[in-house]
Amino acid sequence: MTSxxxxxxxxxxxxxxxxWLRAGRCTPGDLAELALxxxxxxxxxxxxxVNLAPNRARGEAEAAATRFSTGTGLNDAILGIPYGxxxxxxxxxxxxxxxxxxxxxxxxxxxxxxVIKLLRSxxxxxxxxxxxxxxxxxxxxxxxxxxLTGPAHNPWNTNHWTGGSSSGSAAAVACGxxxxxxxxETRGSILMPASYxxxxxxxxxxxxxxxxxxxxxxxxxxxIGPIARSVDDCARVLEVIGVPDxxxxxHRHRFRYRPSMMEKRKIRFGLISAEAQEADADIGxxxxxxxxxxxxxxxxxxxxxxxxxxxxxxxxxxxxxxxSFFEEFIESEMLAGLRAPESHVIPYAxxxxxxxxxxxxxxxxxxxxxILHDIFSQIDILITPTTTRTASPIDRPFTAAANRDSGxxxxxxxxxxxxxxxxxxxxxxxxxxxxxxxxxxxxxKDEELLVAAARIERGVGWQERPPEPSLP
Amino acid sequence: MIFYKYSGGLQAVGDVDGEDDVVEQQLHTILxxxxxxxxxxxxxxxxxxxxxxxxxxxxxxxxxLSLADExxxxxxxxx
Numbered sequence: 303m304t305s306x307x308x309x310x311x312x313x314x315x316x317x318x319x320x321x322w323l324r325a326g327r328c329t330p331g332d333l334a335e336l337a338l339x340x341x342x343x344x345x346x347x348x349x350x351x352v353n354l355a356p357n358r359a360r361g362e363a364e365a366a367a368t369r370f371s372t373g374t375g376l377n378d379a380i381l382g383i384p385y386g387x388x389x390x391x392x393x394x395x396x397x398x399x400x401x402x403x404x405x406x407x408x409x410x411x412x413x414x415x416x417v418i419k420l421l422r423s424x425x426x427x428x429x430x431x432x433x434x435x436x437x438x439x440x441x442x443x444x445x446x447x448x449x450l451t452g453p454a455h456n457p458w459n460t461n462h463w464t465g466g467s468s469s470g471s472a473a474a475v476a477c478g479x480x481x482x483x484x485x486x487e488t489r490g491s492i493l494m495p496a497s498y499x500x501x502x503x504x505x506x507x508x509x510x511x512x513x514x515x516x517x518x519x520x521x522x523x524x525x526i527g528p529i530a531r532s533v534d535d536c537a538r539v540l541e542v543i544g545v546p547d548x549x550x551x552x553h554r555h556r557f558r559y560r561p562s563m564m565e566k567r568k569i570r571f572g573l574i575s576a577e578a579q580e581a582d583a584d585i586g587x588x589x590x591x592x593x594x595x596x597x598x599x600x601x602x603x604x605x606x607x608x609x610x611x612x613x614x615x616x617x618x619x620x621x622x623x624x625x626s627f628f629e630e631f632i633e634s635e636m637l638a639g640l641r642a643p644e645s646h647v648i649p650y651a652x653x654x655x656x657x658x659x660x661x662x663x664x665x666x667x668x669x670x671x672x673i674l675h676d677i678f679s680q681i682d683i684l685i686t687p688t689t690t691r692t693a694s695p696i697d698r699p700f701t702a703a704a705n706r707d708s709g710x711x712x713x714x715x716x717x718x719x720x721x722x723x724x725x726x727x728x729x730x731x732x733x734x735x736x737x738x739x740x741x742x743x744x745x746x747k748d749e750e751l752l753v754a755a756a757r758i759e760r761g762v763g764w765q766e767r768p769p770e771p772s773l774p
Numbered sequence: 775m776i777f778y779k780y781s782g783g784l785q786a787v788g789d790v791d792g793e794d795d796v797v798e799q800q801l802h803t804i805l806x807x808x809x810x811x812x813x814x815x816x817x818x819x820x821x822x823x824x825x826x827x828x829x830x831x832x833x834x835x836x837x838x839l840s841l842a843d844e845x846x847x848x849x850x851x852x853x
Binding site for chain 2 (some may be wrong): 303442505508509522528610611614615617618621638643646647648650651652653654655659661662663664665666667668669671719720721745746
């Protein structure tokens with residue numbers, strides 16, 4: 303058997319690795335060892351790794367090898383494929399789940415999160431728990447250095463940040479150490495780091511993916527989703543984890559990805575022009591260059607979102623729910639153990655939100671839901687640049703210009719409504735930092751959204767461009 | 775509507791009637807409860823965030839609601 307080398311493994315897609323496994327060019331054990339080495343050599347220096355899981359990886363690789371030898375489950379696209387998860391998904395077997403926070407460095411759980419169980423059933427091989435902003439930003443933070451593992455360096459330029467809170471999930475994929483990872487988003491935490499790191503990030507419809515076993519930031523806004531280097535790879539992963547959840551109150555929807563059934567369908571795009579105009583000139587130029595690709599796929603209509611305080615509504619909901627989930631943490635000495643000094647006090651402010659204001663925010667969210675349902679009765683996909691700036695410097699606090707406090711109206715409103723979104727890379731700015739295109743679809747229209755994103759991705763041709771990360 | 779800005783720390787922009795008294799009362803309650811665990815810099819930061827959350831609530835209260843706008847206590851994006 304001719305085993306593949308590190309140079310073959312790095313940046314190989316889920317599909318490519320699967321082909322090599324099926325052709326006998328490598329074993330799941332080979333891939334696990336290559337992934338563990340790449341995580342140590344490439345991802346760990348970026349502060350993207352919390353804990354490696356070598357024993358678990360080798361055990362799961364052996365189980366996958368048995369399936370190959372017995373011919374069971376060979377149609378599983380992720381059989382034998384290495385991956386990592388944001389460290390807010392619970393893992394059993396003594397492997398800690400830190401939620402990115404120093405005081406919880408040794409926190410362990412008795413059971414795996416449902417997402418991890420599903421990936422194991424599909425034959426994937428868990429190699430690492432990946433870095434994140436402490437408590438997924440639940441402490442509030444002004445700077446990249448708000449994580450147990452320190453600030454996460456962007457593989458494209460290590461003087462810049464990865465974005466957060468799924469920092470390690472984006473960086474480990476972007477540096478080639480893993481073909482895919484799992485992140486979570488409450489308000490921008492998959493899309494922003496995926497865009498900053500030049501990879502694809504998918505935020506599924508709320509509750510399409512089980513949240514069982516995941517740390518809660520906001521019960522009503524948290525979503526779990528994949529990060530990979532192509533839309534197809536994200537879709538392969540989402541097919542495994544986007545299934546009805548028998549363990550919780552989740553939906554009965556099952557995600558399927560059938561590109562051939564929708565390839566020819568005309569797509570009605572809605573462009574949020576105000577947000578496109580707020581972007582830096584480089585981002586605007588790359589965004590404009592994508593428009594002809596979109597026109598080939600259908601029609602484009604310029605649109606505006608109604609003027610509502612989306613950011614304030616989201617903040618009230620998230621802070622209210624976080625203050626309940628983290629009540630014990632906030633009232634204990636643990637709060638002072640968070641890395642970012644500002645996080646030692648901001649959570650106390652959450653407790654001053656009145657119940658009537660939380661309820662009012664929920665009522666306004668119902669309006670947002672109605673607004674987006676109306677918009678999506680007229681169009682299929684809303685688009686904007688994913689962020690208005692590329693990755694910020696790693697050694698400085700966030701600035702108002704980075705729009706850290708509010709996020710884009712499309713990102714926040716669609717997070718409030720629980721609608722799905724994807725970001726795909728569309729080029730590099732003049733500082734050679736990645737720029738992303740954000741696409742938002744209707745509720746449970748995840749398949750249509752990803753099929754369209756894959757078509758645009760092919761048109762943009764990013765996959766044909768070799769990544770040029772600057773590693774430390 | 776933006777009522778505050780960030781530049782090395784949250785900076786309040788503008789004022790709301792009666793806000794200072796309420797915020798000072800909230801601050802006093804928190805400090806008493808935390809019994810010296812918050813230092814001077816933290817008190818300054820906390821005050822700014824209390825103001826910020828008050829203003830977020832004010833901003834949301836200004837959105838007109840109808841009786842039909844019910845809170846989704848079990849959130850479902852399809853509804």
